[in-house]
Amino acid sequence: MAIHELITGRLRADILDGVFAPGARLVELQLTERYGVGRAAVRSALVELDSEGLVERSANRGATVRRVPVVEAIQLNEARQALESLIAACAATNATEADRHELLAIGTKMRLAVEAESFSDYSDLNRRLHRRLREMSGHPIASELVANLRARSSHHQFRLALLPGRATESLPQHERIIAAVVSGDPDAARGAMWEHLESVVETLRHWQDLGVEI
Amino acid sequence: MAIHELITGRLRADILDGVFAPGARLVELQLTERYGVGRAAVRSALVELDSEGLVERSANRGATVRRVPVVEAIQLNEARQALESLIAACAATNATEADRHELLAIGTKMRLAVEAESFSDYSDLNRRLHRRLREMSGHPIASELVANLRARSSHHQFRLALLPGRATESLPQHERIIAAVVSGDPDAARGAMWEHLESVVETLRHWQDLGVEI
DNA sequence: GCCACCCCGATTGTCGACAATTCCACAGGG
DNA sequence: CCCTGTGGAATTGTCGACAATCGGGGTGGC
Numbered sequence A, B: 001m002a003i004h005e006l007i008t009g010r011l012r013a014d015i016l017d018g019v020f021a022p023g024a025r026l027v028e029l030q031l032t033e034r035y036g037v038g039r040a041a042v043r044s045a046l047v048e049l050d051s052e053g054l055v056e057r058s059a060n061r062g063a064t065v066r067r068v069p070v071v072e073a074i075q076l077n078e079a080r081q082a083l084e085s086l087i088a089a090c091a092a093t094n095a096t097e098a099d100r101h102e103l104l105a106i107g108t109k110m111r112l113a114v115e116a117e118s119f120s121d122y123s124d125l126n127r128r129l130h131r132r133l134r135e136m137s138g139h140p141i142a143s144e145l146v147a148n149l150r151a152r153s154s155h156h157q158f159r160l161a162l163l164p165g166r167a168t169e170s171l172p173q174h175e176r177i178i179a180a181v182v183s184g185d186p187d188a189a190r191g192a193m194w195e196h197l198e199s200v201v202e203t204l205r206h207w208q209d210l211g212v213e214i
Numbered sequence C: 001g002c003c004a005c006c007c008c009g010a011t012t013g014t015c016g017a018c019a020a021t022t023c024c025a026c027a028g029g030g
Numbered sequence D: 001c002c003c004t005g006t007g008g009a010a011t012t013g014t015c016g017a018c019a020a021t022c023g024g025g026g027t028g029g030c
Helices: A002-016 A028-035 A039-052 A070-094 A097-115 A119-137 A140-152 A154-161 A166-182 A186-210 B002-016 B028-035 B039-052 B070-094 B097-115 B119-137 B140-152 B154-161 B166-182 B186-210
Strands: A055-058 A062-065 B055-058 B062-065
Touching: A002 A028, A002 A039, A028 A039, A039 A055, A039 A140, A039 B039, A070 A119, A070 A140, A070 A166, A070 A186, A070 B070, A070 B140, A097 A119, A097 A166, A119 A140, A119 A154, A119 A166, A140 A154, A140 B070, A140 B140, A154 A186, A166 A186, B002 B028, B002 B039, B028 B039, B039 B055, B039 B140, B070 B119, B070 B140, B070 B166, B070 B186, B097 B119, B097 B166, B119 B140, B119 B154, B119 B166, B140 B154, B154 B186, B166 B186
Parallel strands: none
Antiparallel strands: A055 A062, B055 B062
16 A cells, blocks of 8 residues: 555645645545546545644545644644653753764754855754754654644744744754753753743744734 | 544544454454445544554555554653643643632542542543543643543553552642642643653553563 | 525545455475 | 475455535526
C-alpha cells in the first residue's frame, strides 16, 4: 500500500505549500486526476489527513482544507510549548558531540542571516534547528506530535515569520536554547524553549485581540 | 460518513477493552463479519486507528493491534505529563463554581474508595477526575492529544492501577491537584499534575529496568 | 417582489470483483 | 540434516459501477 502513503504525503505537502488554501474544497475526482490514482487511495489520504487535523470532512459534503482560527493556533502553540520544552530537555541529555557542533553551526548561520537581513534563510534555519532538536531528542512520540502541531498552525507560523523585527527578537532566544543544549543542561534547555514559544504564543494572543484573520 | 465513524469507534473500544489483545491480527474480512459492514468501512477505520497509533499496518501484510513496549509507554506518559500539566493550569483558570464543587466531591469519594480499599471504584474516579479536568480546561487541542496518549498506553495504565499501594500513593497527589485547581492557582495546578505524572513515569522506568513485558 | 418548494447536477458512500503480494508448507538437492 | 526453490492458499490493494445524499437554480404561488 505504498501508493496510499505516497498520496497522503503529496497531498499533505500540497496543503502545507499553499497549493490548496485553507477553505479550498478537495473533490475526490479532481485529486484522482491530479495524482493519477484511484478514488480509494484519495479517500484513504483524506481520512488520514482528517485525523491529523489538516482537512475537514463532513458527511456527504466532501472535504476541505481546514481553516484554523487564531484561537486554535494559540492552543496549538501552547501544546507545542509543552512538548517542545520536553524535546529540548531530552536533546540536552542525548546530544552527541557531532550534534553539538551542528547546533553551534546553525546558531552562527542564524546570526549571519539576521545581520544580512535575509529572512527566508533565517526561516529555513529556524525550521532546521527545531527539526534537528527533535531528531536528537530520541523522543519519537513528542517529535511526531510536535511535527503535527507545527503543520496545523503552519499558516500562522508563516505570517509570524514575515513580521518585521521577528527575527531579531527570536535570535537571542534561539541562541539561549542552543547554548543550553550544547552545555548539556536539560532544565535550562527546557526553560529556554519555553520562553521562546511563550513569545510566539504572546504574539498570537496579540493578534487575537486585534481580530486578525488568516 | 456515519458508518465509518461508527466502526472506528467500535473497533477502538474493542481494542481498549482487550477484545483484541496487543499483537492480535485484524483481518479485514473478519472485521467485516463482526461489524456487519463492507470492507471499505473497515479499511477506513484501520487507516484512522493506524494514524492514532493504536494499530499497525504493514504493506500487503495486514493490520495488527499495536504492541507498545515499555520504553514507548514511558515516552507516551512523558508527553502526557507535559500536556496534562498545561490542562491542569487551564482548568485552574477556567473552572466555574460548579466545577470546583464537583472536583471536591470526586476528591472525597476518592478518599473513601481508598479507605474502603475498593480499587476499581478508585480507578473509575481517577479516569473521571482527569476527564473532567480536560473538559473544564477549555483546551480541546491538548485534551484530544492527551486522550489519544492515554488510549495508547492504556494497557500499561491498567497494570499500573493493579499495583499494590498505588492508590494510597497517588491519593495525596490527586488531592493536591484538586486543591490547586479549586483555589484557582494555575502554577500550583501545573506543578501538582507534573509531580503526579512524574511518579507514573518513574514507576514505568522502574519496570523498564526490571525488564517487564506487557 | 419575495418566499417556499421541487427537481437536477454534482459529489460522496458503499459494494463487489479482480489483480497483486505475501507467507507457509513441502519437496528436492546438496 | 539443512538449505533453497517452488506452489498454493490467504489476504490485501486497486478499480469501476451503482445507490444515496446534498446544494443550487429555477418555477410557481402569494
